[in-house]
Amino acid sequence: MLKKIGRLFVIKTRFEACLIIYALAVGAMARGAAYIHEYPGTGGKLLLLACTGSVFLAGAKIFDCLRYEQAEAVAKRAD
Template sequence: MKRVLRLFTIKTKLEVFMITYALGLGAVKRGQEYMIQYPGNIGKVFFLLCTGAVFIAAAKMLQAVEFDAAFGED
């Protein structure tokens, strides 16, 4: 069971960057769809909100990895 759980555990910064890249691709795609659905400034605002959420998530994941490295049980 521990081997399976390890697949869903983020342990290194490299893993965080790879996940962030995937989230960023999805956010840009969704932002493009918003710009088509909502032309004008509101579409651009939605695009920025989608991509901004990725930056916030990446920062929190990096903090968690650093915190776990400093104070983790392993």
């Protein structure tokens, strides 16, 4: 039963990955907007850039891991 529930939290397709990255981006932009409001000027803009940059890094890592896991599954099926 726990395995079935655990499978719900595994990213299986690129579409699911895109949905997760979109959710990360929405949250990061909300946080970045709060930073700009709280820290006007260059500091707030730099924090906004850090928020958006973290989404790019996380998205790239998610896609790389997904590609690796799919290649591993194909290799296992070939054996």
